[in-house]
Amino acid sequence: MAFKKATFITSAPSIRECPEESIPEFCFAGRSNVGKSSLINKITNKKRLARTSNTPGKTQQMNYYLIDEEFYLVDLPGFGFAKVPKKERDRWGKDIKQYLLQRNTLRLILHLVDSRHNPTGLDQEFFYWMASKQKPFAVLLTKSDKLSTNKLAQSEKKVREVLSEMNIEVPVIPCSADTGKGVKEIQSLITEFMEY
Ligand code: GDP
Numbered sequence: 001m002a003f004k005k006a007t008f009i010t011s012a013p014s015i016r017e018c019p020e021e022s023i024p025e026f027c028f029a030g031r032s033n034v035g036k037s038s039l040i041n042k043i044t045n046k047k048r049l050a051r052t053s054n055t056p057g058k059t060q061q062m063n064y065y066l067i068d069e070e071f072y073l074v075d076l077p078g079f080g081f082a083k084v085p086k087k088e089r090d091r092w093g094k095d096i097k098q099y100l101l102q103r104n105t106l107r108l109i110l111h112l113v114d115s116r117h118n119p120t121g122l123d124q125e126f127f128y129w130m131a132s133k134q135k136p137f138a139v140l141l142t143k144s145d146k147l148s149t150n151k152l153a154q155s156e157k158k159v160r161e162v163l164s165e166m167n168i169e170v171p172v173i174p175c176s177a178d179t180g181k182g183v184k185e186i187q188s189l190i191t192e193f194m195e196y
Pocket of ligand 1: 031032033034035036037038039051078142143144145146175176177178179
């Protein structure tokens with residue numbers, strides 16, 4: 001189901017500043033520059049809802065977007081950006097984990113991985129951590145337009161192998177903010193998890 005209305009609500013530097021827990025929410029996690037903002041714009045069909053940039057590591061807050069007055073999409077700060085001092089990176093990690101663990105209205109975590117690269121150590125740690133905490137998540141393989149059909153299939157296979165080695169069974173969706181590939185599947189997944 002296509003989403004009709006999308007409005008920016010707030011940028012929260014930490015869980016304390018997040019909106020009151022009320023409606024369901026779905027968050028987007030992943031490395032800086034993985035394509036979170038672009039995908040949020042594509043899913044909501046708004047060109048400039050989320051800020052996109054060529055400078056990784058800029059979005060350091062949790063950005064809340066209200067969709068159709070029914071649920072929130074939350075753009076989490078990108079992790080693993082080398083140019084940010086380690087201390088600051090660790091603090092983000094802590095804040096994000098606190099949000100993921102404590103936010104009762106969180107229904108599903110959408111974890112983005114660049115389809116051109118194998119999941120990094122950090123991605124794998126994150127898969128393992130989410131599974132061990134029994135947090136529902138899905139993997140979105142971004143920028144699929146940058147790969148040939150064959151290469152994309154290989155990349156998807158690799159991610160599925162990594163997950164299955166950890167005994168994790170979650171949806172893996174190749175997608176592109178450029179072509180719109182995968183957008184319908186992501187919207188359906190969100191709609192499905194609204195019910196949980
Ligand atoms: P974020 O830091 O994760 O929010 O990443 P952005 O959405 O700002 O995207 C980072 C860069 O990747 C930008 O230059 C985007 O134009 C580019 N990008 C994002 N998604 C796609 C995509 O699906 N296809 C292509 N070709 N480029 C993309």
